Structures are given as C-alpha cells and as structure tokens.
Amino acid sequence: MAKIAGVDVLLYVTDxxxxxxxxxxxxxxxxxLSADTIDVTDKNSNGWKTALAGLKSWSMSSDGFVDLGENSLPLLRKSFLDRKPIPVTIRMGESTDVKGVTFSGDCYITSFPHSFKQDDAVTYSLDLEGATGLTIKEGADVTVESLKAK
Structure with missing residues (x-):
C-alpha cells in the first residue's frame, strides 16, 4: 500500500x-463524485424504499495564493469571463506508479472569489462543475501530457 501526501497531488488546466x-x-x-438515485419503490418492497443509480456528476473546488507572474489564473479568468469550459486534470502518484490515478474532464467555473485581506496574502478560491463526463485512468504511464495525446 502506498499512501500519497496531498502536497504531491496537483490540479492542472490546459492552455x-x-x-x-x-x-x-x-x-x-x-x-x-456524485450520483442521483431513481426511486423505484413499489407495493412489493415490503415498506422499504428501493432505488436505482441515476446520472453521475462531478465537481471540484480549489484554493491557493495568487501569483501574478504565472499563467494559470489568467487562463481560469478567461474561461470564466468567456463562459467556456476548461480542461482540467488531477494526477495522484507518479507517472511510473502502477497504482496511480488520473482524473480529467472539461468543466465550467461556477465561482472564482479572491480575498484581499490587509493582514494576509492575496488568495483565490475556485469552484468547478463538470461539463463532460470525468475520465478516470488507473496505472502507470498516465501522465498529464499523455492524456491529451490519446
């Protein structure tokens, strides 16, 4: 079993x-990761509700410090202002890790607040809602770069 530190898991956007x-x-x-349920309770269920799995959805949230010299926050702002989806990827584990997992999909930015407190660093928060299905790849050699090449 290989545990992973959260500091080693990054969110990527595609330019x-x-x-x-x-x-x-x-x-x-x-x-x-979420799923709706469909109520299929009938009179023969002995007083118990019964359900089927319905549609799935996914969302992300992220936060951090604003860095004026980098490219990702302008990409996120443009996606938000243009109301266009942006491709995102999260990778857990190194590209050679046979137990690694990569999550990727397109999403809309639904919230993008910034905080400018006098006695703190400038920060941002980000809420993302899946616009497409989420692709989940498991295993080695699933790097951020190789995902988009397929």
Whole structure:
C-alpha cells in the first residue's frame, strides 16, 4: 500500500496550445463524485424504499495564493469571463506508479472569489462543475501530457 501526501497531488488546466499548466499557488483541491438515485419503490418492497443509480456528476473546488507572474489564473479568468469550459486534470502518484490515478474532464467555473485581506496574502478560491463526463485512468504511464495525446 502506498499512501500519497496531498502536497504531491496537483490540479492542472490546459492552455490554448494544449499544454497542461499546474494551477499556481494551490493549497488545496477537492474532487467530488456524485450520483442521483431513481426511486423505484413499489407495493412489493415490503415498506422499504428501493432505488436505482441515476446520472453521475462531478465537481471540484480549489484554493491557493495568487501569483501574478504565472499563467494559470489568467487562463481560469478567461474561461470564466468567456463562459467556456476548461480542461482540467488531477494526477495522484507518479507517472511510473502502477497504482496511480488520473482524473480529467472539461468543466465550467461556477465561482472564482479572491480575498484581499490587509493582514494576509492575496488568495483565490475556485469552484468547478463538470461539463463532460470525468475520465478516470488507473496505472502507470498516465501522465498529464499523455492524456491529451490519446
């Protein structure tokens, strides 16, 4: 069993040249996978509700420090202002890790607040909602670069 430190897991966005760029200043990223259920309860279920799995969805949230000299936050702002989806990728484990996992998909930015407190560094938060299905790849040689080449 190989445990992974959260500090080693990064969120990437894809620029106009199809190059993955790590989102700068990250301090945290969360990925949520969800599924709806469909109620199929009938009179023969002995008083118990029964359900089927329905549609799946995914979302992410991330936060960090603003770095004025980097490229990822302008890409995110442009995606938000243009109301266009942006490709994102999260990789857990190194590209040679046979137990590594890569999550990727296109998403819309639904919230992008910035904080400018007098006694703190400038920070951002980011909420992303999946616009496409989430691709989950497991195993070695699944790097950020090789995902987009397939």
């Amino acid at each position: 106009d040249k199809k190059k993955e760029v790590a989102v700068a200043g990250q301090t945290g990223t969360d990925l949520e």
